[in-house]
Amino acid sequence: MDNKVMIVPSASRLTESLRDIGYDIPTSIADLVDNSIEAKATEIWIDVEYIGIHSYISISDNGVGMSANEIDEALRYGSNSNYNEKSLGKFGLGLKTASLSHCKKITIASKNQYEEINTLCWDLDHINKSDKWEALKLSENEFNEIILERLNSNNGTVVVWENLDRILYKDEDSILTQREFAGICRQIEEHIGMVFHRFISGTNVPKVNIYINGNLIQAWDPFVVDEPCTKAIDTSILKFKDSSNSEINVKVRPYILPHESQFSSKQAHAKAAGPKKWNRQQGLYIYRNNRLIQSGGWNRLRAADEHTKLARLAIDFDSRADNAFQINISKMKVKIPNVIRGELLEIAKKVSAKANEVYRNKGDSKRPPQKAKLPPKKHPRKEPGLEIKTKPKKNSSTQILHSNKDLDNTIIKILDIIKQELSEEEYLLNKILSRLSNIDEIKKLQERGKNNE
Ligand SMILES: Nc1ncnc2c1ncn2[C@@H]1O[C@H](COP(=O)(O)OP(=O)(O)O)[C@@H](O)[C@H]1O
Numbered sequence: 001m002d003n004k005v006m007i008v009p010s011a012s013r014l015t016e017s018l019r020d021i022g023y024d025i026p027t028s029i030a031d032l033v034d035n036s037i038e039a040k041a042t043e044i045w046i047d048v049e050y051i052g053i054h055s056y057i058s059i060s061d062n063g064v065g066m067s068a069n070e071i072d073e074a075l076r077y078g079s080n081s082n083y084n085e086k087s088l089g090k091f092g093l094g095l096k097t098a099s100l101s102h103c104k105k106i107t108i109a110s111k112n113q114y115e116e117i118n119t120l121c122w123d124l125d126h127i128n129k130s131d132k133w134e135a136l137k138l139s140e141n142e143f144n145e146i147i148l149e150r151l152n153s154n155n156g157t158v159v160v161w162e163n164l165d166r167i168l169y170k171d172e173d174s175i176l177t178q179r180e181f182a183g184i185c186r187q188i189e190e191h192i193g194m195v196f197h198r199f200i201s202g203t204n205v206p207k208v209n210i211y212i213n214g215n216l217i218q219a220w221d222p223f224v225v226d227e228p229c230t231k232a233i234d235t236s237i238l239k240f241k242d243s244s245n246s247e248i249n250v251k252v253r254p255y256i257l258p259h260e261s262q263f264s265s266k267q268a269h270a271k272a273a274g275p276k277k278w279n280r281q282q283g284l285y286i287y288r289n290n291r292l293i294q295s296g297g298w299n300r301l302r303a304a305d306e307h308t309k310l311a312r313l314a315i316d317f318d319s320r321a322d323n324a325f326q327i328n329i330s331k332m333k334v335k336i337p338n339v340i341r342g343e344l345l346e347i348a349k350k351v352s353a354k355a356n357e358v359y360r361n362k363g364d365s366k367r368p369p370q371k372a373k374l375p376p377k378k379h380p381r382k383e384p385g386l387e388i389k390t391k392p393k394k395n396s397s398t399q400i401l402h403s404n405k406d407l408d409n410t411i412i413k414i415l416d417i418i419k420q421e422l423s424e425e426e427y428l429l430n431k432i433l434s435r436l437s438n439i440d441e442i443k444k445l446q447e448r449g450k451n452n453e
C-alpha cells in the first residue's frame with residue numbers, strides 16, 4: 001500500500017500570505033538589484049513611472065539574461081540556482097516575494113545570447129481565480145513599453161511590477177499623487193546608494209552603474225574614506241567554527257569619522273550624516289559579500305550615544321557565515337554570532353572611546369588642507385534668478401543681487417539650494433516656489449529679478 005500523500009499548497013492562499021513577510025519598497029528593489037549584479041550586469045536601470053493606476057516600476061539590466069527555461073525556474077517559489085560563497089542570492093524567493101509584496105503582477109522578460117526575448121508573468125488575480133500555480137505567457141502586443149526599450153539592443157533582464165495595489169492605493173477611492181509617488185523614488189535612491197555603495201564606486205568588486213529614472217545613483221560611503229581626516233583603524237579578523245565545524249572569518253574594520261569642524265565642507269558633513277542621521281547611523285555596518293545588510297546600530301553591544309556618533313565599523317562576511325549570522329529572507333536583518341560578541345565588544349569599546357575623544361576635542365589640532373584663500377571678490381557671486389526652471393539659465397542671475405542686503409542674499413541662496421536639490425522634481429519645485437512667492441520679501445526679489453532681466 002502506498003503510504004504517501006501528496007499535499008500541494010494552495011496557490012492563492014500561499015502567494016497571498018507571502019506578500020506580508022515584511023519587505024519595504026527600497027529593500028525589495030535592492031533584492032532585484034542583487035539578482036542583476038549576480039547576472040554580471042554593469043548597467044542597471046530602475047524606472048518608476050507614474051501613470052495613475054497604470055503606474056509601474058521596473059528594474060532592467062544588461063546582464064547575461066535567461067533562456068525560456070531559466071525564466072520558468074526563476075519564477076518558481078524556491079527556485080534552484082548554483083550558489084557559491086560569493087553569491088548575493090540565497091533562498092530562491094527574493095524575486096517573487098520582494099516584488100509581489102507591492103504589486104499583483106510581475107513580469108520577467110529576458111534575452112540571452114542564444115534566444116530572443118522570452119517573457120513570463122505571475123498575475124495574482126489569475127492565481128486567485130484559478131488557485132493554480134499557472135504563470136502566463138505574454139504576446140508581444142501585451143509587453144510593457146519598457147521591455148522592448150531596454151532589450152532592444154542588448155541582452156539582459158527586465159522585471160516589471162504592475163498593478164501596484166500596495167503602493168498606489170491610499171484607500172479604495174484614492175491613489176497616490178505624482179508627488180507622493182516621487183517621494184518613493186527618493187527613498188529608493190537613498191537606499192540603493194547606501195546598500196550598493198561598494199558596487200557603485202567599484203570598491204573591492206566590479207563597478208556597476210545604477211540609474212533611477214535615468215539619473216546615475218551616487219554611492220553613499222558610510223566611512224567617508226575620501227575625507228582627509230577620517231581615521232581608519234587596523235582590521236581585525238575574528239575566527240570561529242560554525243555548527244558544522246567549518247572555519248568562518250569575519251573582518252572588522254573600524255573608522256572614526258572626522259569632527260564636524262574637520263570635514264572638508266559643510267555639505268560633506270551633512271551628507272555623511274546618512275539617511276537616519278548621525279546618532280542612529282553610528283555603530284555596525286554589516287556586509288555580506290560586499291552588499292550592505294545592516295547600516296548602523298550596535299546590536300545590543302552598547303547604546304547609541306551622541307558622544308560616540310563618529311564611530312562606524314565595517315563588518316564583512318561571506319555566505320559561508322550565513323547560518324552563523326542568521327540572515328533573513330529580505331536581507332534586512334542579521335544577528336551577531338554569540339561566539340564573536342565578546343571580541344567585538346572589546347573593539348567597539350576602544351573605537352567608541354576614540355570617537356568620544358574626537359567628538360570632545362574636535363579632532364586634533366590639524367585641520368584638513370584648506371583651499372588657498374582668494375582675495376575678496378569685488379562683485380557678488382552670480383546667483384540664478386528666481387524664475388521657475390529645472391535648469392538655471394546662465395547669466396539670468398546677477399541682476400537681482402545688486403541690493404547687497406544680507407537678507408536678500410540669504411534668501412537667494414536658500415532658493416538656489418531648493419532649486420538645485422529639486423531640479424528633477426519640477427512639479428514639487430513649482431509648488432514650493434509659488435508658495436514662497438506669497439512671502440512679501442521673496443515676491444519683491446522676484447519682481448526685481450524680472451525687471452532687471
Ligand atoms: N536579473 C536577472 N538576471 C538573470 N537571472 C536572474 C535575474 N533575476 C533572477 N534571476 C534568476 O532567478 C533566480 C531566482 O531569483 P530569486 O527569486 O531572487 O532567488 P535567489 O536570488 O535567492 O536565487 C536567480 O537565482 C537567478 O537564477
Ligand SMILES: [Mg+2]
Pocket residue numbers: 031034035088089090094095
Ligand atoms: Mg535574489
